[in-house]
Amino acid sequence: MSLAGSRPRQACPTRGRPRSEAVERAIVEGVMKLLEDGVPLAELSIERVARTAGVGKATIYRRWSGKEELFVDVMRAAEPPDPELPGTSMRDDLVVLLETMRRRGLLNRSSMMLHNVYAQMKSSPKLWAAYEATVIAPRREAVHEVLRRGQRNGELCADADIELVNDIVVGPMVVRAFMRPEAELPEGLAERIVDTVLVGLRPVSSTAP
The missing domain is CATH 1.10.357.10 (Tetracycline Repressor, domain 2)
Known part of the structure; x- marks a missing residue:
């Protein structure tokens, strides 16, 4: 799955909820922060990423099937x-x-x-x-x-x-x-x-x- 920018934007997001793009950006930035802090990839669980990004694990799994798919998108965002x-x-x-x-x-x-x-x-x-x-x-x-x-x-x-x-x-x-x-x-x-x-x-x- 690609990053949020590749999907159609919602014209009228639900009041009080972050836009999908903002949620995905927070998740990707959460992974980047953990990597910059020196956390090895092997120790980057979905639970730890969710906690850092301030989202639930289900929010991540709705966008990425697992760690590998998420990490690939993170690397693409960094390049x-x-x-x-x-x-x-x-x-x-x-x-x-x-x-x-x-x-x-x-x-x-x-x-x-x-x-x-x-x-x-x-x-x-x-x-x-x-x-x-x-x-x-x-x-x-x-x-x-x-x-x-x-x-x-x-x-x-x-x-x-x-x-x-x-x-x-x-x-x-x-x-x-x-x-x-x-x-x-x-x-x-x-x-x-x-x-x-x-x-x-x-x-x-x-x-x-």
Whole structure:
């Protein structure tokens, strides 16, 4: 389930009751507070979250099926939002997607809370699987769609392996942003990666001499 902003707003909320968006925001902020206070994910029970957010457990369960779904939404709220793609070209869209990854990497480095939570998530197979399915897989599919559109538009070799090209384009940013904390993440890195990779993936003109 996504955060409150993705659902229609109620035009006339019941007098005296908080709006649904406000309730969900309080719950998400409650989890964030506990994480910032150093509470491990394993100790974040729904009961503890409800107590911190000032709501009942039933209020949480009406919005999220369990801890994994709630934590995924909390992490999505803590990260930069997925970008709107310009749609002007495959190259421009890939640059935007990689730039967002660069910014996530910078945020992960600057936020000890996020860094610790990511590490804890990876040690929890069930939680990481939920994050993978809900967040990572859709982002990967977004890159795939950009590449497929590039093939249709003649910007990418028609016989290119989309899965492999995805790894070739995204891989350098993943390594620098999330696997090498000492590596620099300068502005312009997304453009450099995309332009370097695409040089060898552009269709070759078949025009005879």
